[in-house]
Amino acid sequence: MASRDLRRLLDGVALVAREATRGTSLRDVLRSALLATTDLAGLTRGTPRRPPHPPGAGPLPATESSRPSSVVYFSHDEATASPQDHALERPPPAQEAPHPARTQETVRTGTTASVAAEPAAVAADRPEPAAPPPDPSPLPQQAPPLASAAPGEKRRRLRERKVPSTPFTRALGFAGLGAGLAWGTVQESARRVMYGTPVDTEGKRSALSPFLSDQNAERVALALCRMRGAALKVGQMLSIQDESLVPPPVLAALDIVRQGADVMPRKQLNSVLDAELGPDWSSRLRSFDYEPLAAASIGQVHRAVLKDGSDVVMKIQYPGVADSIESDIENVRLLLTYTNLIPKGLFLDRAMKVAKQELARECDYVLEASNQKRYKELLCDSDGYNVPKVIDQLSSRKVLTSEFVPGIPIDKVAQLSQETRNYVGCKLLELTIKELFVFRFMQVVACANRDRTGVLEMSRRLGFLTGEEPEVMLDAHVQAAFIVGVPFSKPGGHDFRANNITHSVSNLGATMLKHRLTPPPDEVYSLHRKLSGAFLACIKIGAVVPCREILFQVYEQYNFSDGHSDVESSAG
Numbered sequence: 239m240a241s242r243d244l245r246r247l248l249d250g251v252a253l254v255a256r257e258a259t260r261g262t263s264l265r266d267v268l269r270s271a272l273l274a275t276t277d278l279a280g281l282t283r284g285t286p287r288r289p290p291h292p293p294g295a296g297p298l299p300a301t302e303s304s305r306p307s308s309v310v311y312f313s314h315d316e317a318t319a320s321p322q323d324h325a326l327e328r329p330p331p332a333q334e335a336p337h338p339a340r341t342q343e344t345v346r347t348g349t350t351a352s353v354a355a356e357p358a359a360v361a362a363d364r365p366e367p368a369a370p371p372p373d374p375s376p377l378p379q380q381a382p383p384l385a386s387a388a389p390g391e392k393r394r395r396l397r398e399r400k401v402p403s404t405p406f407t408r409a410l411g412f413a414g415l416g417a418g419l420a421w422g423t424v425q426e427s428a429r430r431v432m433y434g435t436p437v438d439t440e441g442k443r444s445a446l447s448p449f450l451s452d453q454n455a456e457r458v459a460l461a462l463c464r465m466r467g468a469a470l471k472v473g474q475m476l477s478i479q480d481e482s483l484v485p486p487p488v489l490a491a492l493d494i495v496r497q498g499a500d501v502m503p504r505k506q507l508n509s510v511l512d513a514e515l516g517p518d519w520s521s522r523l524r525s526f527d528y529e530p531l532a533a534a535s536i537g538q539v540h541r542a543v544l545k546d547g548s549d550v551v552m553k554i555q556y557p558g559v560a561d562s563i564e565s566d567i568e569n570v571r572l573l574l575t576y577t578n579l580i581p582k583g584l585f586l587d588r589a590m591k592v593a594k595q596e597l598a599r600e601c602d603y604v605l606e607a608s609n610q611k612r613y614k615e616l617l618c619d620s621d622g623y624n625v626p627k628v629i630d631q632l633s634s635r636k637v638l639t640s641e642f643v644p645g646i647p648i649d650k651v652a653q654l655s656q657e658t659r660n661y662v663g664c665k666l667l668e669l670t671i672k673e674l675f676v677f678r679f680m681q682v683v684a685c686a687n688r689d690r691t692g693v694l695e696m697s698r699r700l701g702f703l704t705g706e707e708p709e710v711m712l713d714a715h716v717q718a719a720f721i722v723g724v725p726f727s728k729p730g731g732h733d734f735r736a737n738n739i740t741h742s743v744s745n746l747g748a749t750m751l752k753h754r755l756t757p758p759p760d761e762v763y764s765l766h767r768k769l770s771g772a773f774l775a776c777i778k779i780g781a782v783v784p785c786r787e788i789l790f791q792v793y794e795q796y797n798f799s800d801g802h803s804d805v806e807s808s809a810g
């Protein structure tokens with residue numbers, strides 16, 4: 239046995255001995271300090287939640303039958319009574335009647351638009367090859383339960399926890415996480431001294447620091463779900479990246495953050511509704527379901543029925559998140575820097591600055607409502623998209639009410655037929671390209687045509703390059719641009735799973751990080767999120783998409799004279 243191994247063994251024995259004599263009490267002390275900190279922050283006394291009994295799932299078991307429904311009904315006479323005072327009743331029969339909004343199934347893409355996943359309804363719109371018959375696999379009538387996970391995916395037990403809503407309680411939450419991570423690192427280091435550094439499936443020794451153990455990665459993910467707000471949003475952005483950017487154990491743990499946040503307690507929810515819509519908000523509703531349909535990063539989504547019987551969803555913003563964007567992002571930045579989670583040289587400062595601006599806009603639901611209306615208008619002539627109508631009388635800066643549109647999350651599309659996956663992939667790419675054209679991002683065309691001079695010229699105009707870069711940087715930049723253009727470069731379907739573009743781009747990353755002279759322009763971060771979001775979704779669902787045809791269809795039909803003359807010249 240090598241002397242290094244012997245030393246490691248002795249170190250390990252010494253550590254175990256130390257742990258045996260005083261480790262337990264140290265652990266207890268640390269644990270109670272942690273509990274005190276996180277309790278102060280309102281983070282640890284969560285109540286485990288049981289999913290609601292799904293409609294049509296048969297009679298409730300005897301032990302469950304006494305559980306009250308989460309739906310509260312408001313009678314006309316008691317319109318101004320506080321919702322907590324109402325007795326919980328079973329739904330009246332009228333509630334079960336199918337609503338017109340339920341006649342079409344949609345796939346939610348994470349944007350305000352949903353892609354209709356009913357092939358028959360849009361067959362005429364579908365690109366060649368001709369659409370096969372509709373997929374027989376039934377799509378669920380209701381949105382899947384909160385925090386549903388694919389087989390093999392880590393599942394998190396849902397908890398109800400108060401959102402830490404003041405800068406002080408949020409700072410405490412991060413402090414608690416920092417302490418937890420430090421403790422996790424000590425444990426992992428001790429484990430490595432005793433058992434050696436973990437080895438991955440390919441037999442390579444893990445290059446990860448003890449900071450990035452599975453437990454610590456999970457600790458971060460769970461803390462983000464408790465914190466919600468900007469912190470969780472950044473976690474969700476990272477979770478859709480691939481393994482070339484974010485280490486695999488971190489990605490696996492971040493799966494948790496995409497399943498949704500912890501649930502805000504009823505009292506906190508009511509106080510937001512009272513403050514935003516007035517204490518008589520319930521007088522405008524027939525019923526409200528306190529079981530959230532989704533607990534997103536900035537708000538919680540609940541179903542409700544209007545007085546006229548229309549099915550709606552109300553997105554209710556967590557209290558305090560809008561005011562803590564700045565400090566949350568700073569804390570996440572500290573965390574990322576400390577853990578080396580993101581490769582150096584990615585101009586994190588610029589990315590964080592843009593994230594702050596984007597998040598501030600996302601917290602303004604008045605803006606989101608007006609964008610949603612505009613989006614609905616823009617897409618009204620495009621088949622296959624459904625943008626929910628905004629209900630103005632129940633919307634405000636922190637509450638956004640829109641028509642209910644049933645559907646399934648984009649991740650679940652991977653389990654549907656190849657035809658449906660291709661169709662959804664087509665619709666996603668079509669939407670992305672339309673958005674890119676509106677944003678004047680004509681570089682895509684040069685990338686698709688492998689036009690080196692065009693790529694370099696437009697990259698300079700867009701501020702990607704200064705013109706002073708060494709040849710090696712220009713080559714890497716053009717190669718990366720061509721790789722991004724690969725899906726658009728040849729006619730016929732592009733198989734996203736068979737050609738992992740993100741891998742190829744990240745191989746060029748090292749050169750670009752070393753020789754880049756200027757960070758990319760601010761708007762590029764948002765555009766990158768959009769394009770890479772669409773690509774990653776197509777890779778994940780395994781779609782084959784005729785990207786070039788979609789690109790040129792949009793390109794040829796776009797009206798460049800409509801205030802976009804600068805784009806026309808740069809596209810030429």
Ligand SMILES: Nc1ncnc2c1ncn2[C@@H]1O[C@H](COP(=O)(O)OP(=O)(O)OP(=O)(O)O)[C@@H](O)[C@H]1O
Nearest residue numbers: 346348532534535536537539551626640641642643
């Ligand atoms: N009109 C709707 N009909 C049905 N379900 C909806 C509707 N709007 C939102 N949802 C559900 O709520 C989830 C979150 O809503 P949305 O996509 O608007 O939030 P988000 O922008 O992701 O939230 P956040 O910015 O807080 O992370 C959706 O994925 C969907 O499950």
